[in-house]
Amino acid sequence: MFFASDNTSGVHPRILDALVRANDGYPPSYGDDAIMARVRDRLRETFEAPEAAVYLVATGTAANSLILGTLAQPYETIFCTPMSHINEDEANAPEFYTGGAKLTLTGTEDAKMSAATLRKAIEAEGTRGVHGPKRGPVSLTNVTERGTVYDLDELGRIGTVAKEFGLPLHLDGARFGNAVEALGCTAAEMSWKAGVDAVSFGGTKSGCMGVEAVVFFDPARAEEFEFRRKRGGHLFSKHRYLSAQMAAYLEDDLWRSLAAQANAACQRLAQALKQMPDVRFSHDTPANIIFASWPRGLHEKLKAAGAHYHLYSGSETGPEDEMQEARLVTSWSTSEEDVDRFLEVMRH
Numbered sequence: 001m002f003f004a005s006d007n008t009s010g011v012h013p014r015i016l017d018a019l020v021r022a023n024d025g026y027p028p029s030y031g032d033d034a035i036m037a038r039v040r041d042r043l044r045e046t047f048e049a050p051e052a053a054v055y056l057v058a059t060g061t062a063a064n065s066l067i068l069g070t071l072a073q074p075y076e077t078i079f080c081t082p083m084s085h086i087n088e089d090e091a092n093a094p095e096f097y098t099g100g101a102k103l104t105l106t107g108t109e110d111a112k113m114s115a116a117t118l119r120k121a122i123e124a125e126g127t128r129g130v131h132g133p134k135r136g137p138v139s140l141t142n143v144t145e146r147g148t149v150y151d152l153d154e155l156g157r158i159g160t161v162a163k164e165f166g167l168p169l170h171l172d173g174a175r176f177g178n179a180v181e182a183l184g185c186t187a188a189e190m191s192w193k194a195g196v197d198a199v200s201f202g203g204t205k206s207g208c209m210g211v212e213a214v215v216f217f218d219p220a221r222a223e224e225f226e227f228r229r230k231r232g233g234h235l236f237s238k239h240r241y242l243s244a245q246m247a248a249y250l251e252d253d254l255w256r257s258l259a260a261q262a263n264a265a266c267q268r269l270a271q272a273l274k275q276m277p278d279v280r281f282s283h284d285t286p287a288n289i290i291f292a293s294w295p296r297g298l299h300e301k302l303k304a305a306g307a308h309y310h311l312y313s314g315s316e317t318g319p320e321d322e323m324q325e326a327r328l329v330t331s332w333s334t335s336e337e338d339v340d341r342f343l344e345v346m347r348h
């Protein structure tokens, strides 16, 4: 019953096999390997963007920060939500890689921003001439850090506001596949067709060992990104091992089927939890992350039975009936048995 994070899941066998196969021979280093050429073609096809500039890095923090470093000037501000990974979980890497850009926080409890809240935040910045920050990129996450999912209309409206102010739009897609599967849309629809300029396309959480793709829809960003990646220490010499993971992940749309598996396990859990009288959901969470509350006594029983997940609210000690909020995350490797065991403990 491992629901602490999709980062705790293993590597899918097809990706491990691809790594073993890539271990043969002496191909060129630093991304000049033949597998990377295939990855570039395949990602361009996947995103229906034949001109896109495509790169690989090993962590989501590197992908986000290097993209933002390319999109933002040091004197600009990046519009994002308070719960965004770039604000809460990257130890100021975006500020570091941009050379000092700041973050302007806007959004609501469900870790989303709306076109209206974004517009308000943009209008409040860039009003003090050289004395204040200049308006910079907008950064969104889908699936959000609260497990919610922006639908295509919401994304399109945000994209329109960003374009109106001439600001680039970045999408943190650490769980890109889970969002695409939850929406039943294409990669293009959830990115450039909605006004997104650059995407971090996550692999690590969804069956890879450690690889994220960076996709810029405007190839003019390519050269600057390449220098920034090298300077930031994220150009891998034995790049073929990043390429091999991503190539296997893209082959036959494995990225979509693994995300669909993770979402299905999560929705099995969510549907059953919703039937339980003691359980409260604060948001609709249609992908592979659930936030829900139930009484402390029940959390204690679950922990004692071996369930792993994080608590997001409530105190360490207190009455048995105090509501505490849990975050549960499923992955490609979550089995129906794991979910059913968890539900069984909750029911009894």
Ligand SMILES: Cc1ncc(COP(=O)(O)O)c(C=O)c1O
Pocket: 058, 059, 060, 061, 062, 085, 141, 144, 145, 172, 174, 175, 204
């Ligand atoms: C929304 C989001 N973005 C990015 C990341 C990537 O982080 P890391 O640098 O740990 O790979 C994560 C990982 O938890 C995440 O949840």
